[in-house]
Structures are given as structure tokens and as C-alpha cells.
Amino acid sequence: MPDQVQKKRAIILFNLGGPDGPDAVKPFLFNLFNDPAIISLPNPFRFLLAKLISSRREPVAQEIYAHLGGKSPLLELTQDQANALQTSLNDLDDGFDNRCFIAMRYWKPFADETARAVKAWGADEMILLPLYPQFSTTTSGSSVKDWKRACREIGLNVPMKTACCYPTNAGFVSATAEMVREGYEKALAENKGAPRLLFSAHGVPKAVITKRQDPYQSQIEKSAQAVVNEMAIPGLDWLVSYQSRVGPMEWIGPSTEDEIKRAGKDGVPLVIVPIAFVTEHSETLVELDIEYREIADHLNIPVYQRVRTVCSHPKFIGGLVNVINETQTALDQNGADSDSAQTRGWWCPDDHVCATAKQPGSTH
Ligand SMILES: C=CC1=C(C)c2cc3[nH]c(cc4nc(cc5[nH]c(cc1n2)c(C)c5CCC(=O)O)C(CCC(=O)O)=C4C)c(C)c3C=C
Ligand SMILES: [Fe+2]
Numbered sequence: 001m002p003d004q005v006q007k008k009r010a011i012i013l014f015n016l017g018g019p020d021g022p023d024a025v026k027p028f029l030f031n032l033f034n035d036p037a038i039i040s041l042p043n044p045f046r047f048l049l050a051k052l053i054s055s056r057r058e059p060v061a062q063e064i065y066a067h068l069g070g071k072s073p074l075l076e077l078t079q080d081q082a083n084a085l086q087t088s089l090n091d092l093d094d095g096f097d098n099r100c101f102i103a104m105r106y107w108k109p110f111a112d113e114t115a116r117a118v119k120a121w122g123a124d125e126m127i128l129l130p131l132y133p134q135f136s137t138t139t140s141g142s143s144v145k146d147w148k149r150a151c152r153e154i155g156l157n158v159p160m161k162t163a164c165c166y167p168t169n170a171g172f173v174s175a176t177a178e179m180v181r182e183g184y185e186k187a188l189a190e191n192k193g194a195p196r197l198l199f200s201a202h203g204v205p206k207a208v209i210t211k212r213q214d215p216y217q218s219q220i221e222k223s224a225q226a227v228v229n230e231m232a233i234p235g236l237d238w239l240v241s242y243q244s245r246v247g248p249m250e251w252i253g254p255s256t257e258d259e260i261k262r263a264g265k266d267g268v269p270l271v272i273v274p275i276a277f278v279t280e281h282s283e284t285l286v287e288l289d290i291e292y293r294e295i296a297d298h299l300n301i302p303v304y305q306r307v308r309t310v311c312s313h314p315k316f317i318g319g320l321v322n323v324i325n326e327t328q329t330a331l332d333q334n335g336a337d338s339d340s341a342q343t344r345g346w347w348c349p350d351d352h353v354c355a356t357a358k359q360p361g362s363t364h
């Protein structure tokens with residue numbers, strides 16, 4: 001559209017963030033546990049507890065990140081996704097000058113720094129895109145809330161719209177299904193029997209689901225079911241499990257570790273599919289590839305095949321382009337995110353695009 005003035009559209013990609021070196025591990029953990037979306041206690045209790053837990057967790061986390069050269073690869077891989085998405089959006093040539101920015105929740109670049117960069121660029125509008133296909137108050141909800149705080153504090157006042165979740169987005173599902181099929185066929189080729197698919201997602205405490213009506217677990221199940229449907233393998237043996245438990249609270253289950261042990265008893269080949277992560281990081285490269293693999297080896301599980309996350313798979317990036325287009329339509333038709341969402345509750349304001357909103361009066 002050469003004759004039209006292009007609108008400057010900032011796409012803000014949200015992820016959790018990870019330490020960029022050994023000195024960052026403790027403050028990163030403190031930021032995580034000091035988030036009211038993770039520990040919902042008033043201050044000073046939350047602050048003190050966050051100090052205590054981050055100190056206690058530090059040695060374990062240092063050991064985890066030592067496997068990765070002392071730092072998380074999350075930012076670099078998110079930057080690759082941002083570059084690929086920006087190129088795909090600008091290729092559409094549909095009247096927008098798109099620029100992708102990254103805001104991490106618990107380590108750099110933080111929301112404040114990114115919001116300043118968006119302001120300096122002179123964005124006309126913003127689309128908020130959590131890199132979490134399934135919505136949780138602990139992840140997307142927390143990031144969007146913190147972003148809105150940063151915008152208020154630095155005076156970034158342009159219309160914004162949130163892409164709340166996309167658990168059954170066609171691009172995400174077909175990129176995942178393609179990679180799972182590859183892993184499944186490799187496992188099958190070992191001739192040790194029909195493999196079992198274990199869709200492993202990051203867990204959350206049970207109370208997050210029951211007390212906040214967080215849709216995370218139900219959206220995880222929808223994602224896994226959609227991938228299974230796309231694979232269309234008759235009689236496929238599959239289930240969802242949850243990994244990465246920390247702390248003494250009861251978490252949602254079954255746990256991935258218990259399911260690996262059960263596969264050991266059953267003597268079946270295992271194909272592990274990370275379904276809540278779209279980038280490689282400590283939970284995939286260390287927990288799944290090193291720690292859980294050791295358990296599987298110890299139990300003589302005939303095959304342990306881990307499927308990679310979708311990262312910058314062209315089908316996934318294409319799916320994100322669709323999410324942006326749908327969110328833009330919602331912005332044009334219904335207006336920007338309303339602030340009432342902040343006062344009404346944690347998540348999914350009525351004007352969010354929500355791919356799974358089906359029943360009248362229900363957002364999920
Ligand atoms: C869907 C994604 C995630 C959910 C839900 C989530 C909830 C959640 N996490 C913790 C505690 C920790 N998480 C840690 C690392 C971590 N978590 C996610 C994603 C989700 N977390 C990612 C992508 C990462 C990896 C960061 C990286 O390596 O770059 C850690 C630090 C590592 C460790 O010490 O194990 C902690 C701690 C809680 C308590 C929680 C829900 C309440
Ligand atoms: Fe986590």
C-alpha cells in the first residue's frame with residue numbers, strides 16, 4: 001500500500017524470562033516468588049517469603065542453569081521468534097509498520113524498559129501477545145497486568161489489545177503435530193512396541209485452578225486433544241501430565257515423573273511432548289532432557305524420545321500472524337482493552353480475543 005500512511009503497530013511478546021548469568025539466578029528467583037500472581041500474600045509477608053524461598057532454591061537453580069552454561073537461552077530464542085513474526089507481518093503489506101518488542105516478566109528486558117522503547121519508537125497502537133498458548137493467571141495474566149502498570153507509569157497511552165490465549169490455534173497445533181509425528185515415528189522405528197505420548201505441561205498449584213477459576217488446565221487438555229486429533233492415529237495411547245513442581249503445596253497432576261515411572265512398569269516406549277512451552281529453556285533442556293531421561297534410563301524404559309518445542313517453526317509463526325490479525329479485528333470492532341478488567345478480576349476481560357470462548361456469558 002505505497003500511497004497510504006502506515007500505522008506504527010507495536011507487537012509486545014511476553015515470556016517468563018530467565019537468568020542471563022549465574023549472578024542473575026537469585027534475583028530472578030526473587031522476582032518470580034515476589035509476584036502476587038505466584039504467591040498471593042500481602043506484603044510484607046510475600047516479600048519476606050520470596051527472600052526465603054529464593055535463597056533456598058538458588059543452589060538447585062544454579063545447578064540447573066550450569067547445564068546450560070550458567071544462563072537461560074530463552075531470550076535469544078524469543079528474539080528469533082520476534083524477528084520471524086515481524087518479517088511475516090510486514091510481508092502482508094496491509095497498512096501496518098509492525099515492530100516486535102519483547103517484555104520478560106522476571107528478568108531483562110523488563111516491562112518498564114520495553115514500554116520506554118515502544119514510546120520512543122512512537123507506536124500508534126499495541127497488540128499484546130503472550131508466548132503462552134494457554135492462559136494462566138500465573139503467566140499471561142501476570143505479564144499483561146505488569147505491562148499495563150508499566151504503561152501507566154511511563155505515560156504510554158496508545159490503544160492496546162490483548163491476545164489472551166490460543167490453545168487450539170491451527171498453526172500451533174499443526175506445527176506441534178508435525179513434530180510429534182516425527183518423534184512418534186522415530187520411537188516406532190525402534191521396534192519396541194507402540195509408543196505412549198506424554199503431553200507434559202508446566203504445573204501450577206491446585207489452588208490456582210480452584211480458587212481463581214484459572215482456565216490453564218482445561219486449555220492444556222484442549223491443546224493436547226487438538227494435536228491428537230490432527231495426528232489421527234487410531235488407538236493412540238496418550239495423556240497429559242504436569243512437570244516442574246516447586247514448594248510444599250499440592251499441584252495439579254498427574255506428575256510427569258510419576259507417569260515416567262508408570263511407563264517403566266508398563267515397559268512402553270515414551271514420546272514426551274512439551275505442550276505449554278513454545279521455546280526451549282531449562283524446563284525442556286534440563287528437566288526433560290537430562291533429569292527425566294536419567295529416570296527413564298534407570299527404569300529401562302525401551303525408548304525415551306523428547307519432541308522439541310515449536311520455536312520459530314513457520315507454521316507456528318503463521319499461526320501467530322493469525323492471532324495478531326484476529327486481535328486487530330477485535331480492536332477495530334470492539335475498541336481497546338478496557339481498564340475495568342483490572343478492577344473486575346485477574347484475567348480475560350470481556351473484550352479480549354479468546355479463541356476458546358464458546359458459551360454465552362463464559363469466556364472459556
Ligand atoms: C506455562 C508456563 C509456566 C507456568 C504455568 C509456570 C508457573 C510457575 N512456575 C513456578 C516456578 C518456577 N518456574 C521456573 C522456570 C520457568 N517457568 C516457566 C514457565 C511457567 N511457569 C519457564 C518458561 C521457566 C524457565 C525459565 C528459563 O529457564 O528461562 C523456575 C526457575 C527454575 C527452577 O528453579 O526450577 C521456578 C522456580 C511457579 C511457582 C509457578 C506457578 C505458581
Ligand atoms: Fe515456572
Ligand SMILES: [Fe+2]
Nearest residue numbers: 164165348354
Ligand atoms: Fe481468554
